[in-house]
Amino acid sequence: MKTRLQSRIERRESLVARSAALRAEALHHSAQLQRSLWIADIAVEAVRALKQRPLIVAAIVGALIALRPGRAVRWLGKGLAIYSFVRNLRKVVRRS
Numbered sequence: 423m424k425t426r427l428q429s430r431i432e433r434r435e436s437l438v439a440r441s442a443a444l445r446a447e448a449l450h451h452s453a454q455l456q457r458s459l460w461i462a463d464i465a466v467e468a469v470r471a472l473k474q475r476p477l478i479v480a481a482i483v484g485a486l487i488a489l490r491p492g493r494a495v496r497w498l499g500k501g502l503a504i505y506s507f508v509r510n511l512r513k514v515v516r517r518s
Contacts, residue, residue, distance in 0.1 A: 464506060
């Protein structure tokens with residue numbers, strides 16, 4: 423027969439293993455959430471920047487009208503990548 427101490431030790435070991443598994447799962451979910459929030463942060467920054475520069479908004483609308491929608495989507499993707507790169511580069515330069 424198991425003693426009371428042995429059963430408590432086994433219970434503790436199972437709880438420790440379960441908490442480790444839960445911690446790993448939480449870490450995985452937080453990494454996914456962090457990526458999603460990063461995208462949202464970029465979108466918010468872009469909206470703030472465009473609010474401060476209405477001429478840029480007018481130029482973008484004009485470009486969308488002048489270009490075909492397919493081309494506009496490709497250019498928008500490239501522009502977002504360039505904007506993100508420049509913003510990160512500015513942060514690095516400011517820290518230096």
